[in-house]
Amino acid sequence: MTTILTGKTYDIQGFSVQDGPGIRTTVFLKGCPLRCPWCHSPESQEFKTELNWMSIRCLGCDDCGKCLDACPRGAITRGVPTENAAGEPIVYPEVDKSKCDECGACTKACKANALYMCGDDRTVDEVMRRVLRDQPFFEESGGGVTVSGGECLCQPEFTLELLKRCKELQIHTAVDTTGFVPWNVLESVLPYNDVFLYDLKGMDSALHKQVIGVPNELILDNARKIAAAGGRLWVRIPVIPMFNDSREHFDKYGAFLTEIKDALDIVQLLPYHKMGVSKHDRLLKKETIFVAEPPSDALMQSRREQLEAYGLKVRVH
Ligand code: SF4
Ligand code: SF4
Structure with a gap:
């Protein structure tokens, strides 16, 4: 072969x-x-190929949150309330990289391309x-x-x-x-x-x-x-x-x-x-x-x- x-x-x-x-x-x-x-x-x-996340693209857990359910390893949870670049309140997802095996499932769920694989x-x-x-x-x-x-x-x-x-x-x-x-x-x-x-x-x-x-x-x-x-x-x-x-x-x-x-x-x-x-x-x-x-x-x-x-x-x- x-x-x-x-x-x-x-x-x-x-x-x-x-x-x-x-x-x-x-x-x-x-x-x-x-x-x-x-x-x-x-x-x-x-x-290796790695998971990346861009806050500027993310719609937040309340308006979207698709990634929270997509992760088979429970690596994504709601983060603490904060503000986006425009100063508006938002809750971003938080990724625990120690649980993540870079499977990419969350990137497929993220239609905003805030989550993406690099490599x-x-x-x-x-x-x-x-x-x-x-x-x-x-x-x-x-x-x-x-x-x-x-x-x-x-x-x-x-x-x-x-x-x-x-x-x-x-x-x-x-x-x-x-x-x-x-x-x-x-x-x-x-x-x-x-x-x-x-x-x-x-x-x-x-x-x-x-x-x-x-x-x-x-x-x-x-x-x-x-x-x-x-x-x-x-x-x-x-x-x-x-x-x-x-x-x-x-x-x-x-x-x-x-x-x-x-x-x-x-x-x-x-x-x-x-x-x-x-x-x-x-x-x-x-x-x-x-x-x-x-x-x-x-x-x-x-x-x-x-x-x-x-x-x-x-x-x-
Ligand atoms: S890449 Fe896979 S394991 Fe890592 S956060 Fe996304 S869905 Fe979970
Ligand atoms: S799926 Fe993407 S846009 Fe939606 S909350 Fe998760 S990272 Fe943000």
Whole structure:
């Protein structure tokens, strides 16, 4: 029996201009080994399909309440009275995620699409059919396909097959990675990948482990190996208040990036923003999410100039 290769995706976005050169179609795969508290796409973190809920769409238990009876596990109950976005009184349903097995029955009952599942199993053919709709834009803009996540290389066979299929059609390819994967996985995609969008979240390994859950040595070593193997890199640094935004920390970035300078096309500085907060709330998780004021334009400019002094090409995203 032939097994059809599928990947767990959570989105495919056309017309992306932030994920590599030109106009791109970005394929987002689910699952990540890191737990960045500021993650702007927390729906990407888990490897499984998950229940989400958007309060803005919900009609409330009194005017609707269809989900209350739909759950076979008794995970949905009436919540406490509150107000909706218009300031009107409402009672929203409350989902106990510890009882939920993500069966999706409530999403079928919810005609307002307030409850929905995030995560689709797609075949390579399905993804390629979607990608090819955008091919004329790739040709005009020098764009192509970016495979992103989560950590797309945690689904290595699927990512590799997508890249191979793109290269057969002479489509430019990019892999957006945390770098926290075994070297042999990165090595396997090297011949089919034009550029790695390579996240460097922090230079202090102990702090990296404490805050994100994993140390950074593997990430740094893999960047050196990609450079030595002739791969191209766009290094992306999320600038996070109180984590990596100090002058001292950026001198560590400067010293490391100098080591791999010949393989670097550009360094992108991505200022922290709060867009992950509402997405985090949709996942119905109890844990609190990191929230801070975004770095000022002046700070971003200062950090850009600091890295430029190392002879690096730097862009603030
Ligand atoms: S997805 Fe969870 S909350 Fe919804 S019906 Fe299934 S078990 Fe209940
Ligand atoms: S079925 Fe949907 S719209 Fe109705 S109360 Fe439940 S979540 Fe809200």
